[in-house]
Amino acid sequence: MDQNDINLIRAARKGDTNAFAHIVGNYKDYVYRTALHIVRDCHDAEDVTQEVFMKAYKALRKLKDERTFPAWLAQIATRTSLDWLKSKRRHPTTDWESEEEIRGDTGVMAVTTIEVDQALASLSEEHRVVTLLRAVYGFEYEEIANILDIPIGTVRSRLHHARLQLRQYLKEERGDER
Amino acid sequence: MNCHEVRPMFTAYIDGALSPGEYDTVARHVAGCPSCQALLAELEETTFVLVDLVESTTAPMDIEQRVMAEIQALNQTRQANRLSLVPAIAGILGFAIIAAILLSPAGMIIRVTFRLLYRASGGIATVPVLLGHWWVIVFAISALMLIWFSVAAVLRLLRSVQSEVLL
């Protein structure tokens, strides 16, 4: 996060919608990636991304320190994605396990990327969330602990457990091929 | 430290989340342990492909436009709500002012004046009786004139609004 982002957030908080448009432009990939790997449907991920930015826009005045914006936004993105998943499980509309629903176009993805994507999907929700906060945003362990409101030791053990499981999944996939 | 003790620290080691002391412990063990070296290398590769996967996806181009359109709609509704509040607040304020005046000492004078006027109007009511059926004609003529005046005024107003719209 650079000084330019801090200035944009300050301006947006004073009601400058143009500044907020720039913030959306700078952070949309982070939010979309979080949403996509939690809800696992590209159309749903778009809707979640839009919802996340609307929530951020409405609550921007409550943000005390501009420097905490990325963590704050990541928290909104994680919660909104998990809530979306919960309500979708309660009211299932489509077969959301189908591969085509997950990605619009699988053709552009390399074989390993598809494998890792499936490996990530095999993780439990809580392991996937910590893994994403680390992989998408590069947050420090302490930041992840604050975002999820869990002890730092739990972050450490969940991240390690998830990484071991991903490695195991990929190893088995490749072992099957050879 | 044995393998069992250092391995839980490997992910944090890769992520740069260990204390300097822990980092040294892991580094020293791995240097002399081939099986831990292999595991560490695999976890490093897993971390690498994971970040690669995440970065391979980007948000659709139109997300900004969608968000900004929704924000614009939100701001318009907010403004409309604020505007519709104006007459309501004005009404409540006007009512409160009248009530305050009537309840204040000055209101006493107003109430007394009102009562006096009311009594006086009782006197006016007896006028028609004195005039006989003539007052009916006077009343009808004045009512017709009033209607004519208001119709003329409304027509003129409509004409001026129309010309404004055309301009």
Ligand SMILES: [Zn+2]
């Ligand atoms: Zn070892």
